Structures are given as C-alpha cells and as structure tokens.
Amino acid sequence: MKKFLLVLLACAALNAFADDVAKGRAKADVACGLCHGPNGISTLPNAPNLAGQQAIYLSEQLKNYRNGKRQNEVMGVIAKPLTDTEIAQLSAWYSAIKVTAETP
Numbered sequence: 200m201k202k203f204l205l206v207l208l209a210c211a212a213l214n215a216f217a218d219d220v221a222k223g224r225a226k227a228d229v230a231c232g233l234c235h236g237p238n239g240i241s242t243l244p245n246a247p248n249l250a251g252q253q254a255i256y257l258s259e260q261l262k263n264y265r266n267g268k269r270q271n272e273v274m275g276v277i278a279k280p281l282t283d284t285e286i287a288q289l290s291a292w293y294s295a296i297k298v299t300a301e302t303p
C-alpha cells in the first residue's frame with residue numbers, strides 16, 4: 200500500500216512538472232522567444248541561451264530582475280509583471296529543453 204501511494208505521489212509530481220513545462224512553453228513562445236529563441240537558443244547576440252539551464256538558477260535570476268537586485272533595462276521590464284507561478288513554469292520549460300555540448 201505504501202509503495203502504491205509513493206508511485207501515485209511520484210506520478211502526480213511528474214504530471215505537475217509536465218503541466219508546468221507546457222504552460223511555460225506557451226508563455227515563452229509569446230513573451231521570450233523573440234530574443235531567447237523558440238527553443239531557448241538565443242537569436243540575439245546579447246541575449247543568453249536559456250535551453251537546458253538549471254530551473255533554480257533561472258527562477259533566481261527572474262526574481263532578481265523582478266525585485267531589481269539584478270539590473271537590466273530589458274529584463275527588468277519583462278520580469279516585473281511575472282508571478283511566482285509563471286516564473287516556475289518558464290523555468291521548468293527552459294530547463295526541460297535537452298542540450299548537448301561538444302568540445303572542439
């Protein structure tokens with residue numbers, strides 16, 4: 200019974216994560232893709248790639264832009280209206296994108 204409950208809990212957590220990823224993707228398509236690319240690989244020379252970045256790091260940066268601890272003209276304006284939920288969803292989406300690294 201305990202095992203069954205654990206599996207059920209794990210499934211619920213996975214479902215919640217998948218839901219965050221989907222919602223984050225939809226929001227990012229509209230609000231972030233222009234600069235950070237539709238797949239999180241930046242399309243602007245001065246915008247960083249977000250694909251595959253740690254969710255905790257992304258959330259921290261977005262909150263820092265929002266509260267002014269990290270200052271940037273563009274991201275300050277973009278992060279200002281984001282809720283904690285939206286930040287979690289956007290971070291889930293970008294961290295879920297798989298990237299590989301190849302050394303030269």
Ligand code: HEC
Binds near residue numbers: 230245257274
């Ligand atoms: C108009 C272009 C533009 C748009 C749109 C935009 N960004 Fe950015 N973003 C930037 C630039 C430029 C930087 C680098 C800012 C700096 O130097 O701090 C940046 C930095 C970031 C960083 C910090 C990354 C790091 O490596 O520290 C995060 C996270 C981020 N953006 C998330 C988002 C999200 C999420 C959205 C959509 C809600 C978004 N951005 C929309 C241009 C943009």
